[in-house]
Amino acid sequence: MTGDSGVCMNRQKDKPAVLVSACLLGFPCRYDGKSKLNEEVAAMSEKYELVPVCPECLGGLPTPRSPSELKDGRAITSDGEDRTEQFVNGANETLKIALKRGCLVAVMKERSPSCGSGIIHNGRFDGGLTEGWGVAAALLRSSGIWVIGESSISKLKKDH
Numbered sequence: 001m002t003g004d005s006g007v008c009m010n011r012q013k014d015k016p017a018v019l020v021s022a023c024l025l026g027f028p029c030r031y032d033g034k035s036k037l038n039e040e041v042a043a044m045s046e047k048y049e050l051v052p053v054c055p056e057c058l059g060g061l062p063t064p065r066s067p068s069e070l071k072d073g074r075a076i077t078s079d080g081e082d083r084t085e086q087f088v089n090g091a092n093e094t095l096k097i098a099l100k101r102g103c104l105v106a107v108m109k110e111r112s113p114s115c116g117s118g119i120i121h122n123g124r125f126d127g128g129l130t131e132g133w134g135v136a137a138a139l140l141r142s143s144g145i146w147v148i149g150e151s152s153i154s155k156l157k158k159d160h
């Protein structure tokens with residue numbers, strides 16, 4: 001048993017670390033207190049060391065919380081409160097974890113105002129989408145980390 005554990009630990013150490021939005025791994029950290037478990041993303045643990053992060057939680061926001069969307073560069077809740085400071089703090093903490101754990105790739109929840117990559121909600125809380133990046137995803141990307149959404153993990157399987 002001890003030997004098996006040792007082998008597993010060694011193999012774990014050899015796996016590349018990939019940052020992942022915690023809600024995709026089943027953590028109930030979404031604004032509504034639910035998760036968004038994605039089995040395909042969770043199964044990546046066979047090949048990668050998955051590092052779960054929730055930028056909004058890392059920024060000090062509670063769960064559950066009012067949903068936010070990005071508007072004119074600010075993170076605003078559906079009640080009209082400005083949460084930009086918490087979003088920026090959470091993004092900075094997320095980057096610190098990514099760098100500390102040596103993550104070159106991040107698999108982030110699509111359309112989120114923190115984690116979205118390329119397309120996010122439009123700031124009107126009407127379900128509409130627009131081009132843009134979530135606050136944490138944008139910071140990771142500008143720091144050289146390859147950020148992809150959960151529907152694009154086949155790219156990762158192909159290239160890494």
Ligand code: SF4
Nearest residue numbers: 021023030054109112
């Ligand atoms: S901030 Fe990101 S990880 Fe946290 S609940 Fe929202 S989408 Fe998921």
